[in-house]
Amino acid sequence: MDKIELLAPAGDLARLKTAVRYGADAVYIGGKQFSLRSRAGNFSLEDIAEGVKFAEAHHANVHVTVNMLPHEDDLNGLEDYLKALEDIGVKAIICASPGMIQCAKRVAPRLEVHVSTQHSITNSAAVNYWKNHGADRVVLARECTLKQISATSQNSELPLEVFIHGGMCVSYSGRCMLSNHMTLRDANRGGCAQSCRWKYRLYESGKPIHDEDHLFSMSSKDLVGARYLPDLIRLGIASVKIEGRMKSAYYIATLVHTYRMMIDELYAKGSLSKAVMDEYCEQLMKAENRPTACGFYAGLPGVNEHLYGVNGAGISKEYIADVLAYDEYKHLATIQVRNHFEPGIMAEVFAPHQAAQRFQIQEIFDEDGLRLLAANQPMRIVKIKTNIKMEKYAMIRKIIDQKERYSE
Ligand code: SF4
16 A cells, blocks of 8 residues: 655745655645745746755655636746646646646646645545546545545545645635735735734624724634544545645654654554654644644534634744754764754754654853853854764754743
């Protein structure tokens, strides 16, 4: 049986390489044209070519989003673009527009076509419709419960991809007009202004129903579907996808590292004990999530799956440094600072081929060996003494308790 694919997002080449190094089977990215997420720092064709080369060297694939709902002018250059993606060696494109799908089949037949979640596909009839129209895979709507995913998978003639982790729309994905209406920025053409997460004044019969300190907002909690991973594997789902092309390298590394270990352990052992699953879920919480819930997996989300009265709610900040090198003789790690930290804190290092290990940061030195009271300049290179052998590309985070994690 083929292993379920771990599909990670990347907003630029550096993050693509991070996702691949940390164990993603495939990475999805957006090009400069025809993609949603217009602010995700999208890839030029040269960047895509370099990304494909890097991914292939690590036995991974690159998928490119071509998922905008185009207006007539948006179609200019589409054929050349699709042919270029095919020539570069991109494995698949993720599409929402039927016209774009037809065009890809005609001009670039070696590209797999995956039908985007923007299509809100929630049943096997829709999946099989797309099979008859040339698609190779369908990304199910995020609004499917596990029961619906199970029923759909039994009758589907195409491989299915589902979201396992990341931000959720408070509206039905791909159907929201809020941003378009309020800002003329079209969510379905990559311009979502995240209007749902703004703060609103509510009125009843013309009178405000709350004071200025307690304005209303209505965003969704972030999805964490990790506890459903064993079910998704059992159902034969082809791919689990992490949302977040705008997210940081640390976010991607934390999630990919954890889901990689979960998937490998599930295939090796057949199941995970509750204690092991709890430990993996705790690792996932160390990414810069908002408060989390299980989305639609358990059924229709209720009041506990939404966030009210918070804006950009409580993104955790525990990522403190990247590891650049380790001197085994001197037991010195050279690291690049990302967030403020001081001597004495407990930290944890994790790397592509290294499970997380805890240690205390005792002393911090500058590049000339002078002792520092704190590492407080982002991107500064400093050194710390540690007996833990650290790999290049490892990341360090501080140990933080749950209360502190969402304290902002
Ligand atoms: S405004 Fe909110 S619900 Fe609508 S598309 Fe944007 S993120 Fe999704």
